[in-house]
Amino acid sequence: MPANSFSRRVLAWWRRHGRKDLPWQRRPDPYRVWVSEIMLQQTQVGTVIGYFDRFMERFPTLERLAAGSEDEVLELWTGLGYYARARNLHRAARLALERHGCLPPDLDALTALPGIGRSTAGAILALAHGEPATILDGNVKRVLARHAGVDGWPGTPAVMRRLWALAEGRTPPRQAGPYAQAMMDLGATLCTRASPGCAACPVAGDCVALREGRQTDWPAPKPRKSLPERQTWMLLLHDDQGAVLLQRRPPSGVWGGLWSLPEAAGTAEADTLARALVGRSPTQWRALEPIRHTFTHFRLHIHPLVGRVHGPATAGVKDAVQVWYKPGQPPPGGMPAPVVSLLDGPDGP
Structure with a gap:
């Protein structure tokens, strides 16, 4: 026709x-x-x-x-x-x-x-x-x-x-x-x-x-490739006032420009990263259940670590790269879905 x-x-x-x-x-x-x-x-x-x-x-x-x-x-x-x-x-x-x-x-x-x-x-x-x-x-x-x-x-x-x-x-x-x-x-x-x-x-x-009878054949699906698996450890650093530290990610790349949690390459680096960010590390870390998040080109396994740093942080004060965030405050900007779920969960701020 x-x-x-x-x-x-x-x-x-x-x-x-x-x-x-x-x-x-x-x-x-x-x-x-x-x-x-x-x-x-x-x-x-x-x-x-x-x-x-x-x-x-x-x-x-x-x-x-x-x-x-x-x-x-x-x-x-x-x-x-x-x-x-x-x-x-x-x-x-x-x-x-x-x-x-x-x-x-x-x-x-x-x-x-x-x-x-x-x-x-x-x-x-x-x-x-x-x-x-x-x-x-x-x-x-x-x-x-x-x-x-x-x-x-x-x-x-x-x-x-x-x-x-x-x-x-x-x-x-x-x-x-x-x-x-x-x-x-x-x-x-x-x-x-x-x-x-x-x-x-x-x-x-x-x-x-x-x-x-070939409705399921067209359009042909994208050829399958196995997705690479990546690991990251996200730190939920709390202060005594109930705030949690967020960092702005670089403008390009995964979650570019969003506010996220600090990330370490493993548990061994968590203390070093915490000291570099807030001048002290928690007395102990508590691991939460891992979260799996799939991107177009890879699968990310997120291992959340919760730690409390004693002494008040400057809650709500925002600079170009980090902010202490408390419930009830306006969010500093966009946040990735896994971070939102962690902050909204029982171990959030």
């Missing part, structure tokens, strides 16, 4: 069944669309809604985001994961104002900003400006790969070229915005990774995956 038949069926389905009242859809200006698209990368809609609402309350405009601090941005991102998205969002807001005075309505200018790829730029142009732009997020890749029977993992250049050609060929120039939303909804609600709802799919009639 021709490409325009595909788009007509998808749009007709969306008009009856698509999502039209998500927070970023109620007022789809370029800034709100951009923030939602960044948050939705590798994150479910149900999780994003609350984060999006809180983010918009604090940073309702591009100008407010650019004027905010990275700590504020990361704090609002805490728990959403993939923190490079937040750092790039903040940097891109400042660069957009510096270079253009706004979020530019141009594909090349958008993709020149940190964290904005071809699909995100296409979403901004199609959804906010009504431009004939194309998107290719994870949901759209899955729909197209199944419908056309595209072999291979979408992370490879050849497969991506094939999928982009399909996406561009099927995007109706005059309805690119509604079609983009329709394709995202189709992948998120019907053509799901597991148990796709083929009986209700508007394009099931010519879907290669359904015809061949």
